[in-house]
Amino acid sequence: MFCPECKTMLISSGGQLKCRKCGYIRKIESTEHMTREKKRTENEITIVDDEDDKVKTQPTMQIKCPKCENNLAFWWLRQLRAADESEVRFFRCTECGHTWRQYD
Known part of the structure; x- marks a missing residue:
């Protein structure tokens, strides 16, 4: 209150x-x-796994896959190094599933 x-x-x-x-x-x-909110146990947590349905919600980009030369890949960014350095862009081929990274 x-x-x-x-x-x-x-x-x-x-x-x-x-x-x-x-x-x-x-x-x-x-x-x-x-009352206080009770803590959730592992049995109460719902995990959403879309891999079984092959639902892909990540953005795509036209870039050549180094393995199969397909021209479409999913991409995402991750901060792997220090905060003052740029992020790393990861790609996953929509055709063969090969994953690679690109540094800026």
């Missing part, structure tokens, strides 16, 4: 909610339920 005066989060203490910033105090009524 948040303070109606200053919009800061209220802290529960001694059966009441207190605002650290402005001093607003509100008693907790028995009808109000204050």
Whole structure:
């Protein structure tokens, strides 16, 4: 819950909610339920795997594959080196699945 005066989060203490910033105090009524979100277990996490359906959602680019010479590949960027250096562009051929990288 948040303070109606200053919009800061209220802290529960001694059966009441207190605002650290402005001093607003509100008693907790028995009808109000204050619960913490329970942590998820591994069984509750849903993993979406689109490899079985062969659904490809990555952007494509016209570039020649060094293995099969196909002219279309998926691409993505990753920061592999220090933050002040440029990203590395990865490509995966749409035909043979060969993956290669290109440095800028």
